[in-house]
Amino acid sequence: MEVVARNGDTLSYYSRLFMIPIQLLIDSNSACNPESLKKGDCIKIPGFEAETLHLQDGDALWKIAGNRNISVDSLLLLNQALSMKDMHAGTAVIAPKRVMQKSVDARKKYDSQALRNDLEKLKEHFPFIQINILGKSVLENDIYEIRIGRGSRKVHMNGSFHANEWITSAILMSYVNDYLLAVTNGGKINNLETFPIYQHVDISIVPMVNPDGVDLVLNGPDERVRDKVVRINEGSMDFTGWKANINGVDLNNQFPAFWEIEKERKEPKSPAPRDYPGEAPLSEPEAKIMAKLAEERKFNRMIAFHTQGKEFYWGYENFEPSESAMLANEFARLSGYKAVQNVDSHAGYKDWFIQEFRQPGFTLELGKGINPLPLSQFDDIYKDVLGIFLASLYL
Template sequence: MQVRTRSGDTLWYYSQLFQIPFHLLIDSNPEFNPNQLAVGQTVQIPGFTTQTYTVKDGDTFWRLATRRNLTVDALLLLNQNQNPTQLVIGQSVILPQRVITPVMNRQTLYDISTLTNDLNVLRQVYPFIRIETVGQSVLGKPIQEIRIGRGAKKVHLNASFHANEWITSAILMACLNTFLLSLTNGNSIRELSPLPLYEAAELSIVPMVDPDGVDLVLKGPPSNMREEIIRINKGSANFTGWKANIRGVDLNNQFPAKWELEKERTKEKAPAPRDYPGESPLSEPETIAMARLAQERQFDRLLAIHTQGEEFYWGYEGMEPSESSLLAQEFERISGYKSVRYIDSYAGYKDWFIQEFRRPGFTIELGLGTNPLPLSQFDEIYEEFLGIFLASIYI
């Protein structure tokens, strides 16, 4: 929600007026001096939208404000050209509307178009988040990163490294939406206050690493690539089992952590729907972007979200720090997922991160069944993963 400043207004006053944490106001308006707002400036108020209301018999600003648990001045701020003592039946006024429910449709086929729409809505309602394009897919679709928080601890989460695991993007975005709602409404999540987490950490979220592959699974191939992609898919036009990027390279087999071993032992020696590690490590624009992001941001811990198995992996060649064990114990406790230190798999993003930085890295396998997991599992998986999401920040 946008408001136009008046003489004497400050961000601190707005935080009291709308019951929004002061630092969220500051981070929503980084270009302004919070104590010296000029008259007529446009200020973003997070956690609110506006609605146009038609005045009825008996309405006053005081009554309208009381119904919304706001002060009269909150309404006067949005209606500076109105005479507050002379409301006329049929007149239109602008009312602030606190956002108290998720702005996303949680259970939907989650392609890049859906993600883009959700990001646009989140950016409007929660302007303290920062959204950046950190790379592009083979087909030029944006790989986007959401950043939130002002703390020193840097936590990264990503989803949809594998195309037919697209439900992970929807789950991760739903957890983010819950966190944002709690911040602006002052509610706890699992008995945790979100504001100290916001102050202690900076979250980096890449909700869809492989947008081309996700769109292929959900919508089919682009017409100009149809024949080539069907050939890679062993002659089938059914893409539900496709894990790779649009070129048939498995993005989670692409990182220089014993990549040569993975390349040698895989049965896939050419582009395929899954498991082909490419002709060289980091050959794909998606993996180049994710490696560069980790190197630039220097994350303290990393969680790569996959499906399925209700377990998570957290070791690599003995290079994982002791902190990883403590995190693994907590993840297991709060989710019920099985903690697995080592598996016979290499060249993954988690493997490379542990090898490169000697910091905690996790591959989280959500849910049970056959990929792609059905949306009927959404609520159960969300409840299981939300605890891990929060623990990755507060521990």
């Protein structure tokens, strides 16, 4: 919601008026001087949307304010063009309405368009977040990062490295939405205060690393690459088993962590729906983007969301720090998932992250069954893994 500043207004006053932490107002209006707003400045108020009402006989601003448990001055602020003589039955009045319900509609087949739509809604309701475009996929789809918080601890999460694991994007976006609602409204998640996390943690989330592949699995082939992907898929139009990017390269086999071993032993020696590591590490634009992000930000920990197996992997070639074992034990306790230190695998993002930065990295295998997991598992996955999402931020 936007308001137009009046003479003497400050962000501190708006913080009290709307009962919003001032830091969220500052972060939503970074170009403004918090204590010296100019008359006419457009100020974003996080956690609110403007609702149009029509006055009934006998209505007055004080009555509307009382019924909605808001300040009369919040109504005056939003209705500066109206004068008292305009207040009669039928007059349109704008009232602030606190956002209490989810903006994200994630319990559906979650493709790149669904992600874009939900990112727009989140930015509108929670303007203190950053939505960054890190680069483009093979088919020129934007690869988005959500960045939340002001802290020195840097935590990164990602989803949909693999195309038919698209439910991970939906789960991550639901966690983001619930976290933003709690931060804005002074709420808790699992009895955990969220605003202190906002102050102490810088969260980076790439909800959909492989948008081209996700769209292929959910919507079928783009006309531009129909012949190519059908050929890679051995003539079949059933893409439910497709994990790779649109070039037929498995993005989670693309990183320079003993990549040569994976290249040698992986069965596909040419583009395939899954497991082909490419002709060289970091050959694919999506993998390059993710490597560049980690190199620039120097994250303190990383969690990659995959499916399936109800387990997670937390070690790599003994490069992981001692902190990783502590986190793994807590993740297992909170989720009921099995903690696995080492698996015979290389060239994954988690592997490279641990090797390169010697920081805790995790690959979570959400749910159990055959990929793509059905949406009927959404609620169970959400509940099981919520503790891991939160613990990765506060521990």
